[in-house]
Amino acid sequence: MHSLSALLAAGLLFAPGLALDDCADLNRKKCLLTSGCGFTKERRCASLEDLGGNSPENRDGPFPEVDSGLCPKDAKAASKSVKLVEKKTWQGKDLCNLRAPGEVVAFRVACEGATYLDFRIADCCIPGDHFQLRGRNWDRAPQTAVTTSPGGNGAYGVPARVYNYGGTSSRPGHMDALIECTYLHGVDIFSAGAYVHFESDGTGCVVERRTVDMRVDRSP
DSSP states (O other): OOOHHHHHHHTOOOOSSOOHHHHHTSOHHHHHTSTTEEEOTTOOEEETGGGTTBOGGGOOSOOOOOOSOSSOTTOSOOOTTOOOOOOOOEEEEEEEEESSTTOEEEEEEEEESOSEEEEEEEEOSSTTOEEEEEEEEOSSSOEEEEEEOOSSBTOBOOOEEEEOSSBOSSSBTEEEEEEEEEEEESSOOSSEEEEEEEEESOEEEEEEEEEEOOOOOOOO
């Protein structure tokens, strides 16, 4: 939960339904309590539409950076019994843009020679939305993993991981996973979007994005 003062400082307290001209005539206190307006970082009263909405597709700028690992590279107090091995990995990124609460965006990720696939998600634009990624890999031992976004703009949740146990007898070493992105709860302003990050030790990885019909999410 964000306090009213914190949202004001960030300039991100909005709801639809008010035009920019109407919003500009309101004073500070009334603007905070009126649907459809809020203050920018420059304390300018503006509507949600004026600021680019709640979707990353309407905004310019790079993807937010993800943490390189659980331990910082400059950690000096690491246990001597732990040996960190640097290994090159494939990394991919894509957008999950949902136009309604029940919509699902699916990502098919295929790699060769992969033993795992990590995936994580970060909210975009208006802080407070929580998204979910649920992934499944089909091989000789299928399994599922789930992760969510913590709700801050550009803040990734912890990665979820599905393992690949050698593929199948007909396609050894091949990984073919499906990752579904759904909306859990939040500010309820659509379109709403998030950043998705993938990582694997496989090669030749390809991500294919597809939008699925709206449905009630059966989590996990």
